[in-house]
Amino acid sequence: MLTELLEEANRQLTICNACRYCEGYCAVFPALEIRRELGRGDMVYLANLCHDCRACYYACMYKPPHEFAINIPEVLSAVREQTYSRYGWPQFMTRLLGSGALRTVVTSLVAALLIAAGIALFAPNHRIFGVVTGPESFYQLVPFLVLVSVFSGLGVYVLAVIVASGLKFWRDTQGRLRDMLSLRALRAAGADTLQLRYLRGGGEGCYYPEDVPSMARRTMHSLVFYGFLLDFAATVSAAVLQDFLGVLPPYPLLSVPVMLGVTGGVMMVVGTTALVRLKQTSDARPSSPSMVVKDYGFLAALNLVATTGLLLLALRDSPLLGAALAVHLGSLVILFLTMPYGKFVHFAYRYLALVQSSVESRRTEQWGD
Ligand code: HEM
Numbered sequence: 001m002l003t004e005l006l007e008e009a010n011r012q013l014t015i016c017n018a019c020r021y022c023e024g025y026c027a028v029f030p031a032l033e034i035r036r037e038l039g040r041g042d043m044v045y046l047a048n049l050c051h052d053c054r055a056c057y058y059a060c061m062y063k064p065p066h067e068f069a070i071n072i073p074e075v076l077s078a079v080r081e082q083t084y085s086r087y088g089w090p091q092f093m094t095r096l097l098g099s100g101a102l103r104t105v106v107t108s109l110v111a112a113l114l115i116a117a118g119i120a121l122f123a124p125n126h127r128i129f130g131v132v133t134g135p136e137s138f139y140q141l142v143p144f145l146v147l148v149s150v151f152s153g154l155g156v157y158v159l160a161v162i163v164a165s166g167l168k169f170w171r172d173t174q175g176r177l178r179d180m181l182s183l184r185a186l187r188a189a190g191a192d193t194l195q196l197r198y199l200r201g202g203g204e205g206c207y208y209p210e211d212v213p214s215m216a217r218r219t220m221h222s223l224v225f226y227g228f229l230l231d232f233a234a235t236v237s238a239a240v241l242q243d244f245l246g247v248l249p250p251y252p253l254l255s256v257p258v259m260l261g262v263t264g265g266v267m268m269v270v271g272t273t274a275l276v277r278l279k280q281t282s283d284a285r286p287s288s289p290s291m292v293v294k295d296y297g298f299l300a301a302l303n304l305v306a307t308t309g310l311l312l313l314a315l316r317d318s319p320l321l322g323a324a325l326a327v328h329l330g331s332l333v334i335l336f337l338t339m340p341y342g343k344f345v346h347f348a349y350r351y352l353a354l355v356q357s358s359v360e361s362r363r364t365e366q367w368g369d
Pocket residue numbers: 050051052193196199217221224225228275276279295296298299302346347348350351
């Protein structure tokens with residue numbers, strides 16, 4: 001199936017290379033000009049460079065029903081989806097955890113039930129439904145050592161799989177190891193990432209949900225992206241308070257971890273909800289169904305983590321604290337476990353593709369001089 005998909009992508013991109021009408025929209029078309037003989041790795045690279053802005057789909061005079069049947073966003077997102085499955089390791093985890101909103105919600109609930117059972121069994125003085133207040137109330141339900149061991153273990157696993165997958169991607173897409181360390185390319189790719197430059201399409205935004213350009217998707221992605229970073233910063237600041245200043249959770253509303261966490265959580269809830277809405281109302285023709293399933297799975301996982309985090313804050317002085325903690329930790333476990341296999345991993349491949357694009361375009365400029 002992958003071979004057929006790559007052949008189809010090759011057919012379409014060969015026509016684009018002759019046409020070149022969409023040259024100015026994004027980095028894909030200039031990169032296509034540099035790599036004229038398209039092998040499997042080249043296709044994987046171009047697919048991860050495409051930001052799915054859809055400008056080329058609506059501009060194309062050869063899209064269906066024309067006999068050339070050109071649909072670049074669809075075919076490249078199908079190849080991207082295969083990248084996530086192909087580079088993830090081990091393969092059975094990719095099959096188990098790679099996709100689906102329903103699967104994400106169900107597995108999160110199963111994980112939450114297991115954690116609730118653990119609390120009921122191993123914290124016998126504090127039933128799952130009981131009021132637990134004061135410093136260390138969370139740790140009376142789930143011991144600190146258990147929390148730290150589980151989440152640092154998961155963190156190391158996620159990082160190791162993503163780094164290994166990224167290296168495999170880099171080798172397959174013909175990246176040289178020393179280019180990966182080029183400060184100039186890393187900086188240029190960083191700037192493209194932070195601005196989501198190629199979601200601008202021809203300049204006015206991506207064609208989402210319909211054939212009128214808008215900045216909605218770019219703005220909502222930024223809310224999710226920066227919200228996620230704020231929540232990460234909240235966790236780091238809580239660790240500093242606890243381990244270096246000896247102040248134990250739960251923290252007051254006007255403390256750094258809670259303020260960062262609430263701001264990030266609200267940004268993630270708003271951003272993921274709006275992205276789901278945009279997806280539901282969008283034109284299905286330029287999308288690949290397998291990628292849409294992965295998108296919903298990731299959006300559900302992020303939304304669940306953020307919503308249950310906010311719920312935990314609201315319920316922390318109530319008898320529902322234990323249940324809320326179990327559901328929040330369950331959704332976090334599933335987010336961590338799905339990170340290397342689902343849509344989350346797009347950040348690694350996309351960033352590497354942008355680094356590669358920066359290196360190649362600079363090299364071409366130098367040859368041109
Ligand atoms: C190098 C960093 C990143 C880049 C360049 C990037 C870029 C993109 C692009 C171009 C898309 C739309 C095309 C597609 O569906 O693949 C997308 C989708 C998405 N990204 Fe990112 N992203 C990055 C990091 C992140 C992070 C850290 C998060 C949150 C944890 C995130 C959340 C999402 C979500 C939820 C979607 C799906 C949106 C939808 O369904 O329309 N991204 N990303």
